[in-house]
Amino acid sequence: MELLWFALFAVLLIGYFALEGFDLGVGLLLPLLGRTWERRDRMIAAMAPFVLANEVWLVAVAGTLAGVYPEVESRVIPGLYPLVMAALIAWIARDAGLWFRRRLDGAGWRAVWDAMITLGSLGLTVTWGLALYALATGFTAPPLHPFGLALAAAVTVACAFHGWTFLCWRAPGLTGTARTGRGLAISALGTAAPAIAVVAAGAARLLSGTTTPAALSVLSLVVLPLVPVLAAAQLWVWRTFGRDAGDRGLPSFF
Structure with a gap:
């Protein structure tokens, strides 16, 4: 049972980076590729159907970490509290930008919220890179280490490239x-590579911190039946809004 939950946690974390990575990448590229309002609308419209479905993976990661690995979770929150708060603020700013950018038609209004999308996306990629470094070192080194900053930069560049590949x-x-689609899959794998490395390096630590067998049994009864639902919903989103849907250029998040 411990190995099953470890595999599920690994899939969820890697899946988050592989999928949400291109959403963040598109946000990072808004100032570079979105030189006109029409182009920015098309960029946002291209990723819009996938955003909420991709964010579900992060919610599932957080829930699994708290339920299956409470000892690790109890170290992550205090040890990475500034990063966790920064990531939450960045997440809120990015999503607020997506939802509010077209509420009014003023150029200043849209410029502010488009900037929030880019800054929020940048904040998330940087905090994720720093957090992955801290997790990989077992909290023995501060996140703002040269290697941590280098990993943050690598995650940011990888997400930007993934966003470009998605577009x-x-x-x-x-x-x-x-x-x-093969190119997009390769890009997704490259974006998820840091998460794969951290999960592989921390496998022993995670398994040793697994909750009790009784708690795992309860979680298995409650959570595991929902996994096929999550997978089916993700498949539906990609079949419905995939490449065949085309570049419609429609504004979104009204």
Whole structure:
């Protein structure tokens, strides 16, 4: 049972980076590729159907960490409290930008919220890189270490590239380049590589901190039946709003 939950936690964390990574990447690229309001609308519209579905993976990661690995969770929150708070603020800013940017038509209004999308996306990639470094070192080194900053930069660049690859796949008119689904999958794997490395390095620590067998049994009865539902919902989103949906250029998040 411990190995099953470890595998599930690994899939959820890696899946979050592979999927949410391109959402963050598109946000990072708004100032670079979105030189006009119309182009920015098209960029946001390209990723809009996937945002909420991708964020569910992070909620599932947090729930699994708290329920299955309470000892690890009790160290993560106090040990990374500033990063956790910074990530929450960045997450709120990014999502607020997505929802509010088209509530009014003023150029200043839209510029502010578009900036919130980019800054929020940047905040999330940086905090994730620093957090992964802290987790990989077992909290023995401060996150603001040169290697931690280098990992934060690497995560940011990887997400930006993943966002560009996603746009090349779903809206090639925005980039002038087309990419296949295989290219998008390779990009997703590269974006998730830091998470894969951290999970692999921390496997023994996670397994040793697994909750009691009784608690695992209860969690298995309650949570595991929902896993196929999550997978089916994700599949539906990609089949419905995938590449065949085209670059419609429709504004979103009204």
